[in-house]
Amino acid sequence: MTYDWTELDPEKLPRDPRTDFVLNELERFIAADLGLGDEDPDSDHDVDLLARRSTAFDKQWWMAVVSVARSGDKISSLTINELIKKAEEYQPVPLSDFLFVPREYDEGQRTSTNLDVITIYAQRAYLDAVNAPDGEEKLGIRSILISTPLEDETLNPGAEPFAPPDLEVDVNQQTVVVAVIDHGIAIAHDLFRRRNGAGELELSRIDFFWDMDGAPEPAADVQSSVGRVWTRREIQNVLDHNIHNGLLDEAAVYRELGLIDWRFSRFKACAQRVSHGTHVMGLAAGYPPDEDTGEDRRIIAVQLPTRLVGNTSGNGLKLPLEQALRFIAARLSKYKIGRASHLPPLVMNFSFGNFMGPHDGTGEIERAIDKELTDMSAATHRARLLLLPSGNGNLSQCHAVINLTGAAPRERLDWNLQPADRSASFLDVWLPVLNPVPNNAMRLKLKGPGSVGSITLPAGMVPQHAVLIDTDENGNPFVVAALAYRPPSAPTFRGKFTVMTVPTDHPMNVGPVAPSGKWKLTFKKGAAVEDLALNVWVQRDDTLPGFPEFGRQSYLSDARYRRFGRPGGDVVAEDPPGHDSPVCRAGMINGIACGNLPAVVAGFVRSDGEMADYSAGGPTLNGLRLAGPDASAVSDDSVALSGVLSAGSSSGSRVPMNGTSVATPQVARWAADQIAASPTTPFGRAKVVAAALNDDPPSPRKPSILRTGGGRLSIESVFGQLRWPGQ
Known part of the structure; x- marks a missing residue:
């Protein structure tokens, strides 16, 4: 193997190096993972196979979240219609065939000049043009985040917006709508159904279910640009003709709904004993069929695409959130309380996290969340609350703070890539706010393991980009790594x-892979700046529970980092006093949970009141938030009884699962109860903090605010009596 670092021409650099890397350098891996090109088994020629894969890869549709550029006045934004027109007029080849805007955006939204972040679906030709140096000028896109490609069978492209469905959902004054955005939601579980007048268990409490993995149905009550939307009427029809002798054939229901349709994916969460979405929704809105409260907890469920959830290398798990929030807002507008035009209160839960991002609220997804919540609240004075987990990365060694001073201008750090990792690995180094950044404010040197050489790039106001090229046995070059620097830009200004x-491995022969081992990072401050505080974050890369093995988490290491205490060898869950390693536990809070409006929940152990070792905390870099999460709830019943009980995939089953993702829906359930007691009283993040402070006042044993936020909420266990009587 021959490794060679090559610096690219600054005038030809892609605007977003990560997008370019995923679209182009990961093509051979993504194409192999998706099985592209396998439709012609008669050809054994690698060149022909690569060509077929390239063609198929070009036809893949990607979900992208983009920031819209400002118009000529620098105040208003371009409109969606103007973005489409720019694609139509693009030279030398129009790009309109490689783009479609979600048809959920109505005419008012398509002509709005107050856009910031929107979602689009696009093919590589359009995305590469957007990411070119003149992409903002020619196509009107300021920044871009992309996902893993979507399943073709789930897409419903078109140019015209969908007509608003003629639906109304009548509810009473005590109704609170609970919306769950997750994956693997077994919607026919008995905790989400009610008995009819004859006492038969057949009525669904789910008013709307958007399955982003579903196949579009032209005759459906509600249309969507991706997947299939099921209304309560449609769900009820499926339940009715799969009930035999008073018993529901759940497998038949899920086959009919497409949740265990093996034609579209080799992984179906609802076919497993435990599924994340069912467990989470059970905690947030699951009630025994005879319990009266269940009648007043109406459900909107959104199931995320399996490809985006399972493939961590695309960092696309958070991308569907903007469309999910818009979907929920649109469906909520169909609810009516009696004859009044009032809309019911809403509590939403999204139990996923991400390590990366600026952690100051200025990222695309954080801005999109705040915008959608603001718009929802502007339409009514009823409560609109989104709950997010603080994350499980406290011990992952995926964050470092590099302090460069005149006395200590140099720091070193190791980034460890694991062998047999089928996913790509990413690391970000964020500078503080410096605008402009002086030339050579600092320099970052990257040295690969073994025979891999080194490259050094400076920080300043000029973008930099270098790629590491390896060659195969035939002398064909392949990019296996890249180091890029981008100067500050709005709105982050960092x-x-x-x-x-x-990846460091792949089961198919797709060319050279990245060498596993220690990638050495050296940070050196220049003389042009005073002290610098840098934040380093590594992308989350673990295989998610239940999914086939795919990713292996890369991590940071330093000889001064202490994983275990002495004596005894217990895991050290918080940075100890005098901690002098740049690798730290603090600051590993969920990267998308740093906006202004969502309530963020950490996890603690019920039996001893200690914070769960994995529960991530602050500080965030957003001065409008608490230093850590907003509150914490139980994520483990005890050290011996890990996790908390909730719904398994089949009716009647209860299974344990741990993590801040199960603490969060318990707070969503509690919030719905609080709101139901006073439906017209505003209820937001501040109410969660206030309740936590009240339940867990200052004391010598209260965990640090960086870990627990306002405090530990005293919430009654939902299903805990089944494993621990007396809870």
Whole structure:
């Protein structure tokens, strides 16, 4: 193997190096993972196979979240219609065939000049043009985040917006709508159904279910640009003709709904004993069929695409959130309380997290969340609350704070890539707010393991980009890693280095892979600046529970980092006093949970009141938030009884699962109860903090605010009596 670092021409650099890396350098891995090109088994020629894969890859549709550029007045934004027109007029080849805007955006939204972040679906030709140096000028897109490609069978492209469905959902004054955005939601579980007048268990409490993995149905009550939307009427029809002798054939229901349709995916969460979405929704809105409260907890469920959830290398798990929130807002507008035009209160739960991002609320998804919540609240004075987990990365060694001073201008750090990792690995180094950044404010040196050489790039106001090229046995070059620097831009105004590597392994022969081992990072401050505080974050890369093995988490290491205490060898869950390693536990809070409006929940152990070792905390870099999460709830019943009980995938079953993702829906359930007691009283993040402070006043044993936020909420266990009587 021959490794060679090559610096690219600054005038030809892609605007977002990560997008370019995923679209182009990861093509051979993504194409192999998706099985592209396998439709012609007669050809054994690698060149022909690569060509077929390239063609098929070009036809893949990607979900992208983009920031819309400002118009000529620098105040208003371009409109969606103007973005479409720019694609139609693009030279030398129009790009309108490689783009479609979600048809959920109505005419009012398509002509709005107050846009910030929107979602689009696009093919590589359009995305590469957007990411070119003149992409903002020619196509009107300021920044871009992309996902893993979507399943073709789930897409419903078109140019015209969908007509608003003629639906109304009548509810009473005590109704609170609970919306769950997750994956693997077994909607026919008995905890989400009610008995009819004859006492038969057949009525669904789910008013709307958007399955982003579903196949579009032209005759459906509600249309969507991706997947299939099921209304309560449609769900009820499926339940009715699959009930035999008073018993529901759940497998038949899920086959009919497409939740265990093996034609579209080799992984179906609802076919497993435990599924994340069912467990979470059971905690947030699951009630025994005879319990009266269940009648007043109406459900909107959104199931995320399996490809985006399972493939961590695309960092696309958070991308569907903007469309999910818009879907929920649109469906909520169909609810009516009696004859009044009032809309019911709403509590939403999204139990996923991400390590990356600026952690100051200025990222695309954080801005989209705040915008959608603001718009929902503007339409009514009823409560609109989104709950997010603080994350489970406290011990992951995926965050470091590099302090460069005149006395200590240099720091070193190791980034460890694991062998047999089928997913790409990413690391970001964020500078503080410096605008402009002086030339050579700092320099980052990257040295690969073994025979891999080194490259050094400076920070300043000029973008930099270098790629590491390896050659196969035939002398064909392949990019296996890249180091890029981008100067500050609105709205973050912080420069950023990004390190990217292809996977370290693949079961197919797709060319050279990245070498596993220690990638050495050296940070050196220049004389042009005073002290610098840099934040380093590594992308989350674990295989998610239940999914086939895919990712292996890369991590940071330093000889001064202490994993275990002495004596005894217990895991050290908080940075100890005098901690002098740049690798730290603090600051590993969920990267998308740093906006202004969502309530963020950490996890603690019920039996001893200690914070769960994995529960991530602050500080965030957003001065409008608490230093850590907003509150914490139980994520484990005890050290011996890990997790908390909730719904398994089949009716009647209860299974344990732990993590801040199960603490969060318990707070969503509690919030719905609080709101139901006073439906017209505003209820937001501040109410969660206030309740936590009241339940867990200051005391010598209260955990740090960086870990627990306002405090530990005293919430009655939902299903805990089944494993621990007396809870």
